[in-house]
Amino acid sequence: MRTVSAAETAPTTHPWVVHAEGLRVRAGRHLAVDGLDLALGTGVHGLLGPNGAGKTTLMRALATVIEPAGGALTLLGESVAGRADLRRVRRGLGYLPQQFGFYPRFTVREFVEYMAWLKEMPRPSVPGAVQRAIERVGLADRAGSRMKTLSGGMLRRAGIAQAIVNDPSVLLLDEPTVGLDPEQRLDFRELLRDLGVDSCVLVSTHLVEDVVAACSDVVMINAGRLVFQGTPDELIGQGGEGDAGDSPAERGYSALLRRHRAEAAR
Amino acid sequence: MTGHPNPTWITRYADGDPALDEATVWSVEVHLEDCADCRALLTTDVPDDLRALLERVAAGVDEGVTTGPAPARRRPWSAARHRWLIWQLVPWLTMTIAVLGCAVLLQGLQPSLPSLVLLLAPVAPLPGVAVAWSRGSDPAWELIAGTPTAGLPLLLRRTAAVLAVVIPVLGLASDRTGASLALALLPCLAFTTVTVALGVFVGVRRAALGLAAGWGLAVAVPSLINLRLPGVLQAGSAGLWLLVIAVSAGFALIRSDRFRRLSSHH
Known part of the structure; x- marks a missing residue:
């Protein structure tokens, strides 16, 4: 049994866990995220997009690892652009x-213990949280x-364990399923x-x-811009018989991408 | 609330009486947590089937404790070691110690040379500091950059680990060769703080490389050719070094926000 602190039960005062408006982020000299508007609440959000769409750069900016070049970015109700103090927000972040x-x-x-220490978790809760995180990823x-000595899939799971060790409110997983077998x-x-029951997972x-x-x-992005945001069923609804892909969702994905590219070319 | 709750409440609480209002349930519960006498009351009139269930659960838990895996061994010093000394530092620190050792030997063979230990002292911590805070040498860099601890405090922590090795070695070396201890340690500290301060603009690694090259070309090589120590390493220059330490450390503290992010040159 543990004591629940007042901070944990306090109502949130922000409408979105992650909120970006006109976000621009550089990857080197190239503007990889260019005017992205995004609002995410609690739940599991899948980020789709072709290679070079700016997914990894967006993830890094959301993880407060790189500084946005422009626009507004708010995590857990606090602005993380510019010279803001990031400590409080970062305590609630998990990033792979x-x-x-x-x-x-x-x-x-x-x-995982070292990462828990870096995330400034209270010392007495670290061993239990570490064990729980390791058990959750099997x-x-x-x-x-x-x-x-670990295999690729095990390393990936160790990475997921360090990301969830602090029970983050915002969990960012970049390509977490690479190297995992079907089971x-x-x-x-x-x-x-x-995890998506009470935190925002991207x-x-x-x-x-x-x-x-x-x-x-x-959430689907292409060339640094938001293409589509909706439920998986809405994604499936975007595709028709003539679109490329082996499943309804893949057809929806390729239809959206084709339409966005055609609009961009015009 | 003072005193013990009415025994009939406790009995009704134990039976799970739905007529008992929530406020009473809570107050009884809170009291039971702290009062062993009332907890004993709770067990006197427990039905037999519940008692049997509890005994079965207790036996199961005991069996799990005895047959399950033993608790992981705690090694408190290993965590501390990992925090302070990243493995990547070890070869660089070994090299620094070896170079200083060679300087002491050479001084013994060639007493006519200007004090090699004093000439090496300013650049001695720089390889370690450069490695402690650079993207290329820390594999978990991106993970660390997204944690609340990342920033100047972590950089200073690692720098302190480097200095904790370099300073005693310098002290020993200057003692062996009869060089002034103050003139070995003050330039060493000054170059460390200037590296951190310049790191605000160009990154710690480049700052360390630039300072080491500048010192070698402008001071160390000419004084080896002229066979005399430069003015900045003569007695009486301690005040100058102290001023440099104060100014550069102050500047680094003011601009510490620049170390919070992963930017391309850090």
């Missing part, structure tokens, strides 16, 4: 980068193994649904069927 670096000599437990039997992907979808992926199966909301 696409290129996920780690210290090879750390064991899984040490790695790595409990490898918790004492060094990171360099692990099913478990992962289950975990996503579970999952970037190339796998349209993952989005349809596990997400309550689909």
Whole structure:
């Protein structure tokens, strides 16, 4: 049993967990996110888009890792653009980068503990939270193994464990299903649904069927702009018989992309 | 509330009487948490089937405790070690120590040379500091950059770890060669703080490279050719070094927000 603090039960005063208006973010010299408007609430949101659409750059900006070049970005009701103090917002963030670096000599437990410490979790709650996070991703039997001995899928799961260790309000997962086998992907979808109950989860992926199966909301971007935001059923509704793709959702995806490209070319 | 609740309330609470209003249930519950005597009352009139259930659960829990995996061993010092000293630092610090050792040996062989330890002292911490805060040498950089601890405090923590190794070695080396301790340590500290301050503009790694190259070309090489120590390393220059430390440290503190983000040159 633990004491629930007043901060946890306080009503939120912000309408959206993640809110971007006219957001512009640079990747090097190139403007990878260019005038994006996005509003996300609680739930699991799937971020779709072709390669080079700006998904990873958007994720990095939302994780407060890189500074937006323009526009407004609000996380958990606090502005994170410019010289703002990011500490409070960052305590409520969980982030799994696409290129996920780690210290090879750390064991899984040490790695997740180190991340929990960096996220300024209260010291007494760290061991329990670490164990819970490792169990949720199904790595409990490898918790004492060094990171360099893990397979690709296990590393990905260790990365997910460090992202969820602080029970984040905003969870950003960039390509979390890479390297997972079909069974692990099913478990992962289950975990996503579970996490989406009380936090805002944004999952970037190339796998349209993952989005349809596990997400309550689909966000699609292309060339740094929002193309579509709606439920998986609405995405499926966008596609017709003549569109490319093997499933209704894939047809919806390719139809949306084709229409957006045609509009951009005009 | 003072005193114990009415025993009939406790009995009705134990039976799960729906007629008992919520406020009474809460007050009884809060009291039971702290009062062993009333908890004992609770167990006297428990029905037999419930007692059997409780015994079964207790036996199950005991069995799980004895047959399940043992709790993970706590190694408190390992966490501290990981926080302060990233593995990447070890080779660089070893190199620094080896170079200073060579300087001491060379001084013993060639006493006519100007004090090599004093000439090396300012640049001794720079390789370690550059490695402690650069994107290329920290694999988990992107993860760390999104945590609340990231920023000047973490940079200073790692710098302190470097100095904790370099300063004793410098002290030993200056003692062996008879060089002034103050003139070894003050320039060492000054170059560290100037590196951090310049890191605000160009990134810590570039700042360290630039300062080391500048010191080597402008001061160390000419004084080796002339066979005499430069003015900045003569007795009486301590005040100048202290001023440099104060100004650069103050500047770094004022602009500490620049270290919060992952920008391309950090």
